[in-house]
Structures are given as structure tokens and as C-alpha cells.
Amino acid sequence: MKRLALLPILLVVTFLWPLQSALADTNVAGSATASASYTSSWESVAAINDGIDPPSSNDTVNRRWGTWPNTGSQWAELTWTSAQGLRSADVYFFDDGGGVRVPSSWKLQYWTGSAYADISASYPVAANTYNKVSFTQVSTTRLRVVLQSGQGSVGLLEVRAFAADAPPSGSGWNPPGNLVTPLNEVWQHQESTYPNLYGFRNYGWDQVMANGGSINYCVRWDTGATVTAAQRDQIHATLARQFKKWMDLMAGHNNWPYTNVPLKVVGWAVRDRAQLQWNDNSVDIYVGNIRENAPQCSEPCGRFFNQNGTYPNCPGGPSHHYDMSLWLTAGFGGGAGGDWGQRIGSEYYMSNLNTDNVHILLHEMGHSFGLDDFYDWTPTGVGGFLMKAGSAAQITDFDAWMFRDWWRHLKSRYGR
Ligand SMILES: [Zn+2]
Known part of the structure; x- marks a missing residue:
């Protein structure tokens, strides 16, 4: 993915295994x-x-x-x-x-x-x-x-x-004792792999904090299929449910300032307006702006293109800006994720609208918040987890603590 900026991509996810995390509870x-x-x-x-x-x-x-x-x-x-x-x-x-x-x-x-x-x-x-x-x-x-x-x-x-031990609460850093070593290994691995880890300023964390506790999306409808208004609303609801799974891990933890981080889809990009079978103006619609051989939402409204957080040329103004794209591509296997958003197969997404854990999307969202892949190594003492592609189909405790570890290391930039 050209617009990867920092983060790696996911290969094809095929197998789902039960979780094998040994926890001292x-x-x-x-x-x-x-x-x-x-x-x-x-x-x-x-x-x-x-x-x-x-x-x-x-x-x-x-x-x-x-x-x-x-x-x-x-x-x-x-x-x-x-x-x-x-x-x-x-x-x-x-x-x-x-x-x-x-x-x-x-x-x-x-x-x-x-x-x-x-x-x-x-x-x-x-x-x-x-x-x-x-x-x-x-x-x-x-x-x-x-x-x-x-x-x-x-x-x-x-x-x-x-x-399970009681969920984390209050301030401070309090992972279960058995996760301390693998969490430290992960962080050191990331620091050595990404020299610009601390200089990079467009993680999902930066986006949520810049908005004061919310996130905006635009959908890149990279398929020839049509979409009804009802399907559109389901697509939005599924995206919000999955995003909430990550954000709920932060509520009450280590001075995270939000109990709820609402997600709003503000726009859709499409090749042909006739594919979108609604007439209301609840979302901005961008037609025929083809980038990377796919419809793209207006660049002046995109966070990726305006990382200082101002959107002077976004037609609808800053409230119509989008932080990430949900890029749904026909025939696309596996997924990709980064600060620009997540890309997954449109057929996979549409067939999982009622799935509790849309695990490829969850994995790619993890990348958008900085989490790494684990293709060639496994932290000490942990088994399957979401970010180790193919080894878990939902966010595990270890994923949750890796996620919180990002906040621990970045929060000082927001004065927390
Ligand atoms: Zn990945």
C-alpha cells in the first residue's frame, strides 16, 4: 500500500485458532x-x-x-x-x-x-x-x-x-504480571524497528485526541456493487461496533479522557453515483475521484493529507473532515491497515455485517493505532492473539495491553 506511511500490512488470514493465553488469575x-x-x-x-x-x-x-x-x-x-x-x-x-x-x-x-x-x-x-x-x-x-x-x-x-482479574481502572500502568515481560519485548521490538516511532504524528491516537474524543470515516466503495440506504446504515453500524471494541479497552484506564469515542461516517467515494441508492444528504458523496485505481474521498477533507489538523479547503468545513478511510475492495483477500484507515474485501465486509468480531477489520484497526504484526516472532509466554494474524479471531488480553501500552507511551504528547 503506497499510503502506508509507517505501518506494515497484513497478509491473508485463513485459520482461526482458540486463544491460548496462560494467565495468572x-x-x-x-x-x-x-x-x-x-x-x-x-x-x-x-x-x-x-x-x-x-x-x-x-x-x-x-x-x-x-x-x-x-x-x-x-x-x-x-x-x-x-x-x-x-x-x-x-x-x-x-x-x-x-x-x-x-x-x-x-x-x-x-x-x-x-x-x-x-x-x-x-x-x-x-x-x-x-x-x-x-x-x-x-x-x-x-x-x-x-x-x-x-x-x-x-x-x-x-x-x-x-x-479473570478485575479490569484495569484508575491511573497508572497495571498489566497482569505475566504480561509485563512480553509487553516490554513488544515495545522494544517496535522501537528498534521503527526509528520514527515517537516522531510520527498520525496514529489513531493523534486523530481521536485532535477531535476531542471522536473519529470520522469516509468509505471508499471500491466495487461495482450497488448499496441501499439500509445497507449503508448497516455498514456504518458495523464499523462503529468494531471501533468501539478497541475504544472500550481504554475507558477508565491510565488517564484516558473518554468513556465513549463516537464514530461518524461523513462521506462515501464511489465511481458512479447510481451505485448509491439513496437520495438523502446524510453523507458527502464523492464521485469519480480515482486514486490507486479506487474511488477516494476529497483529499482536502482527509486527515492523511492535512496532518496539521486544519481543513481550509474541505467543502463542508472541518466538521466534514475524515480521519480514516474504510476502503472496501471487491475481491480483496486479507487486509491492510495504517494511519490512513483500513482496507479489506467488500465481500468479506458485507457478509460479516452481523458478526460480533470482524477480526480482519479489528486487526487492521490495531495497525491504525500503531500495533505491529508478528509474522516472524512471538513474545515470550503468550499464545494466540489478534495481532498475530491467524492465531485469534478477537481482541485478547494481550492485544488489549499492547493497545494500552501505546497510550502509555504517547499520552504525554497530549498532556495526560
Ligand atoms: Zn497485520
Whole structure:
């Protein structure tokens, strides 16, 4: 992309993996009530959350949960009186080498309020240790461990269920301890990769702050398709929802001054006015201004072309300026992002208008706020995350803290 200015582009995103971020959170199992599909009369299901770390899988000292002589699919679960934000669990199997053995396989399920849903993760099976599982955070009142028996009946000695720490608030820099090292690695990597990191003045941060807490977009409709007024409004709403996911990470954090950063689409650029099937004047319309072989909104109104933040030649005046472009190109795979905005496939965008996480757009928005790609390295101790293309389909905790780290390093330029 010629107008990249600073930031790299994304290649094609193909695979979506569950998140694998190991997080040192709070074990909330002790506040739950344990129950099970079946419990041998001499065992106790209360063993699974009594807080006692087993000496081994063949624990002959502490109480245990076991299902002998029953086999097949067996479960034990934890029930809380209020919803917990769970995102990892440790499970210690009971195995006496005789009638009770480690399972052939197992999984976690959570209660959605009306049914049990499988938790997508990788599930190790090992004796004499905690089997650790991380997963995309779920909010639930019940966590179920489902065991499929193997060479005998099954059982558990202890289950730990970890809830996310309280969200950041107030002033200061307070990332979870396990993210401090990888965050420092990322920042040092960026500093060494981009010599003009601190001189650059057109990050999304600069744009939002220059507007006093809002952002304006113009749509580059780089396709021959038509758009109805209803589709236009959906396109705007989807863009605003995705942008809000990033901005909500900042509310109340480290002197970020806004609780809400509204997004407004002020214009559309198109090859042929007849493609736009509305007659109202709710947005400015730019016809036939072809740049990079694509329709472009008026340069005098664009932040990229007026980085001092004044728009003397924008026909509608400064309120009609746009900070970023949403560039939707027919047949475009993957995406690109930078201070100028985001470019993604028009078909992808239109087929994801009702998707919760339009992950390619979210990734490219990350670039617009300075976040880097991770094609050739991974920070220590973190698994999948949005900015490592293909490894996550939503903003993870690590993405959130990288995002906040940009604010930490730039905020002094805004007197914060
Ligand atoms: Zn990228």
C-alpha cells in the first residue's frame, strides 16, 4: 500500500485458532459447590475443590472423587451462585493404578444459561500433575469436567477454575504480571524497528485526541456493487461496533479522557453515483475521484493529507473532515491497515455485517493505532492473539495491553 506511511500490512488470514493465553488469575473453585454424575460411596465429590494439592494421582491421604465401578462418560462440576469470568482451569486426575485410571479423553463444558457448551481448547491427559487448559473467557455459573473412561473408572482429586482479574481502572500502568515481560519485548521490538516511532504524528491516537474524543470515516466503495440506504446504515453500524471494541479497552484506564469515542461516517467515494441508492444528504458523496485505481474521498477533507489538523479547503468545513478511510475492495483477500484507515474485501465486509468480531477489520484497526504484526516472532509466554494474524479471531488480553501500552507511551504528547 503506497499510503502506508509507517505501518506494515497484513497478509491473508485463513485459520482461526482458540486463544491460548496462560494467565495468572484467581482460583475461584473454592467458592463453588461440587456435584457429579456419580460418586462411589467411600469417595467424596467435595474433594475436587477443597484446595488441597494432591501429592500424586494415587492419593491415599486426602479425600477423592471417583466413579468406580461406573465407566463411560462421567462428569463432575462446580456451581457458583453468581457468574464467574473463567478463562483457564487446572485438573488433577485420580489414578490408583487399579479400578480408577486417567480418562481416555476429557473436556470442559460451561453452562450458557440454557445448555452446556463445549469449551474449545487442547486437553492434555497426564497423571501426577495438574492438566492446564486455557480458553477464551466465558461468563458462567457452572463449569463441568466431562471424563471419558479408558482403562478403568475415572476420578478427580482437584479442579482449579481461574477467573479473570478485575479490569484495569484508575491511573497508572497495571498489566497482569505475566504480561509485563512480553509487553516490554513488544515495545522494544517496535522501537528498534521503527526509528520514527515517537516522531510520527498520525496514529489513531493523534486523530481521536485532535477531535476531542471522536473519529470520522469516509468509505471508499471500491466495487461495482450497488448499496441501499439500509445497507449503508448497516455498514456504518458495523464499523462503529468494531471501533468501539478497541475504544472500550481504554475507558477508565491510565488517564484516558473518554468513556465513549463516537464514530461518524461523513462521506462515501464511489465511481458512479447510481451505485448509491439513496437520495438523502446524510453523507458527502464523492464521485469519480480515482486514486490507486479506487474511488477516494476529497483529499482536502482527509486527515492523511492535512496532518496539521486544519481543513481550509474541505467543502463542508472541518466538521466534514475524515480521519480514516474504510476502503472496501471487491475481491480483496486479507487486509491492510495504517494511519490512513483500513482496507479489506467488500465481500468479506458485507457478509460479516452481523458478526460480533470482524477480526480482519479489528486487526487492521490495531495497525491504525500503531500495533505491529508478528509474522516472524512471538513474545515470550503468550499464545494466540489478534495481532498475530491467524492465531485469534478477537481482541485478547494481550492485544488489549499492547493497545494500552501505546497510550502509555504517547499520552504525554497530549498532556495526560
Ligand atoms: Zn497485520
